Amino acid sequence: MTRPTPAVLVLEDGRTFHGEAYGAAGHTLGEVVFSTAMTGYQETLTDPSYHRQIVVQTAPQIGNTGWNDEDDESGRIWVAGYVVRDPARVPSNWRATRSLDAELAAQGIVGIAGVDTRALTRHIRERGAMRAGIFSGPNAGTREEMLDRVVHSPLMKGADLAGDVTTAERYVVPAHGERRFRVAALDLGIKANTPRMMAARGIEVHVLPLRSSIEDILAVEPDGVFLSNGPGDPATADYAVGLTRQVLERRLPLFGICFGNQILGRALGRGTYKMRYGHRGINIPVVDVTTGRVAITAQNHGFAVEGEPGERFDTPFGPALVSHHCPNDGTVEGLRALEVPAFSVQYHPEAAAGPHDAAPLFDDFCDLMAGLPARDLAAGSPAGGVKGAGR
């Protein structure tokens, strides 16, 4: 047997974790973040929202089901690096066409295995998500040289990354069956399952590049506008915020997910801030204040919109509501404008690895486009045909 190549993860505060090279050997830099998801590593790795992030999996065994040709959320792996405890030596799944290790190597993704991911996660929880590097193979340099590269790498705060991941050309995802609605979806890093979830509800989805104008959107003759998930700091997304205001002025029905929630929040006049270590996983609770119900959700965000649970606030487009929050820490998980047809969530109703509690939000978007009344928000009770995260 060949001996494994030693690798080291160097954090910007000087803490190091030793292991062995996994995937490609070499060097990589990014923000180190942890995901508590037990399943769905292929969807995680190919989610464009993870661009420039080194992902740590808290689940100790990774790679058991290999890699398949069906579950990619985009055309490539986006994570900057990958940290695991105990990679599967023999993948086993009827859909697998290769191992995770082989796919990481083929796409040049530098990883590290054999890391005490529990200690690393506790460290990130205490100190916050921070810059890091994975180094293996020849020319890794001394510890000082590695640390120097890490502390001179770009911060996630202030990073404008949606332009790196948006589609170069517009494309259309046809509705399944009869077309009920047409939606213009702004691609800030959209995941493949999002248009799929809309198409399943009779929506024809026109996916547009980030730098689209309001005229480009109107040319689609849309029944609604969608703002996708995406990487980077929402405080930099001025262009998308301006476009969203133009959509709100025209009272076009609007739905946003994750980065889209942060952009709607900014368009409504709210600020965003960087969380200490964010929410990443597939078992994160969210409370819908209008029904009191809790949904278990998939999440992947490091920034959040300012606000308090259940808060009503004034905006240039009339009053709005912090409609959802996370009971773990009180952060904003959803917004709804009360006078213009717009709502958004910080979590992922499209989550392909599940859970599916939040999937009915796509039905709410259809209702909004059909001009059906929103749930009875003022009453704060489950009155009036309850739909939404908790259904």
Ligand SMILES: NC(=O)CC[C@H](N)C(=O)O
């Ligand atoms: N998944 C997303 O859309 C993430 C949004 C943003 N980049 C964040 O980290 O908060």
